[in-house]
Amino acid sequence: xxxxxxxxxxxxxxxxxxxxxxxxxxxxxxxxxxxxxxxxxxxxxxxxxxxxxxxxxxxxxxxxxxxxxxxxxxxxxxxxxxxxxxxxxxxxxxxxxxxxxxxxxxxxxxxxxxxxxxxxxxxxxxxxxxxxxxxxxxxxxxxxxxxxxxxxxxxxxxxxxxxxxxxxxxxxxxxxxxxxxxxxxxxxxxxxxxxxxxxxxxxxxxxxxxxxxxxxxxxxxxxxxxxxxxxxxxxxxxxxxxxxxxxxxxxxxxxxxxxxxxxxxxxxxxxxxxxxxxxxxxxxxxxxxxxxxxxxxxxxxxxxxxxxxxxxxxxxxxxxxxxxxxxxxxxxxxxxxxxx
Ligand code: PHE
Numbered sequence: 274x275x276x277x278x279x280x281x282x283x284x285x286x287x288x289x290x291x292x293x294x295x296x297x298x299x300x301x302x303x304x305x306x307x308x309x310x311x312x313x314x315x316x317x318x319x320x321x322x323x324x325x326x327x328x329x330x331x332x333x334x335x336x337x338x339x340x341x342x343x344x345x346x347x348x349x350x351x352x353x354x355x356x357x358x359x360x361x362x363x364x365x366x367x368x369x370x371x372x373x374x375x376x377x378x379x380x381x382x383x384x385x386x387x388x389x390x391x392x393x394x395x396x397x398x399x400x401x402x403x404x405x406x407x408x409x410x411x412x413x414x415x416x417x418x419x420x421x422x423x424x425x426x427x428x429x430x431x432x433x434x435x436x437x438x439x440x441x442x443x444x445x446x447x448x449x450x451x452x453x454x455x456x457x458x459x460x461x462x463x464x465x466x467x468x469x470x471x472x473x474x475x476x477x478x479x480x481x482x483x484x485x486x487x488x489x490x491x492x493x494x495x496x497x498x499x500x501x502x503x504x505x506x507x508x509x510x511x512x513x514x515x516x517x518x519x520x521x522x523x524x525x526x527x528x529x530x531x532x533x534x535x536x537x538x539x540x541x542x543x544x545x546x547x548x549x550x551x552x553x554x555x556x557x558x559x560x561x562x563x564x565x566x567x568x569x570x571x572x573x574x575x576x577x578x579x580x581x582x583x584x585x586x587x588x589x590x591x592x593x594x595x596x597x598x599x600x601x602x603x604x605x606x607x608x609x610x611x612x613x
Pocket of ligand 1: 443444445446524527530557558559560581582583584
């Protein structure tokens with residue numbers, strides 16, 4: 274019998290055998306018999322070597338054709354008999370519920386704040402976490418020699434220019450001048466985001482935390498606008514009256530500047546570790562935008578004024594859910610996360 278005939282015979286035999294197949298196990302056995310590494314087709318292929326050189330390419334082509342045809346036939350049968358597991362499944366049995374995740378408390382509060390500020394006509398902006406010294410400090414009226422740089426020490430990245438290095442931003446205020454450059458005035462924007470500090474960690478400090486910046490620039494903006502906005506937003510987020518106090522606070526990029534503290538909700542003002550036993554939580558730094566900052570943003574401070582605030586989003590989340598250690602937020606501990 275010529276190789277050609279043998280190939281034909283094998284093809285016919287395989288296709289007839291296939292018709293008898295009813296389950297995956299025997300299909301697999303048949304597949305090994307014909308198409309396996311030591312199967313019948315393989316032994317015909319081995320014989321190709323003995324064929325005259327001129328005939329070899331043509332025969333080789335034929336072998337491949339048969340192989341492909343059989344493979345398709347096997348696949349078709351495999352599909353019609355279904356997979357091994359679906360045979361004998363009882364569809365009335367109760368299923369296994371796939372675990373579904375949920376938003377991290379930080380993201381939940383962040384999104385709520387975004388909605389709240391959007392409803393007051395603010396845009397929501399996003400900014401880079403890897404920032405330049407210029408936007409993080411210089412353009413906020415904090416020159417290189419200024420002691421305020423030590424108060425917000427951070428992680429510097431290798432490279433960059435000696436007078437404008439790359440760093441992990443220490444506050445979302447780094448977006449103030451970026452936003453002014455891009456959108457000009459009038460402007461109402463909030464910027465939620467992750468910030469970093471080179472810091473010894475404890476229950477109320479972490480090296481990585483979240484803030485939400487707010488910036489409003491227009492004509493005739495005053496402290497009354499600032500206080501009004503803070504009140505609306507705090508009662509909106511806590512859905513109740515919260516006690517706050519305003520103290521003078523120093524930030525080189527506002528003048529005058531304030532710290533807005535909130536009565537600690539974890540201990541109700543009695544003193545606990547999340548408020549460092551003081552009964553109050555430093556929640557918001559704010560003030561009227563410093564004229565220098567407006568200038569850096571390309572605006573004339575004689576024409577425009579504005580207010581800015583930086584809200585400790587992580588702290589707010591802690592107050593909201595009565596979390597007494599900031600480090601839990603980034604711990605990734607499911608025992609913590611699954612409580613929300
Ligand atoms: N960026 C300041 C901080 O991180 C907070 C702040 C923002 C203060 C805007 C005033 C105005 O501490």
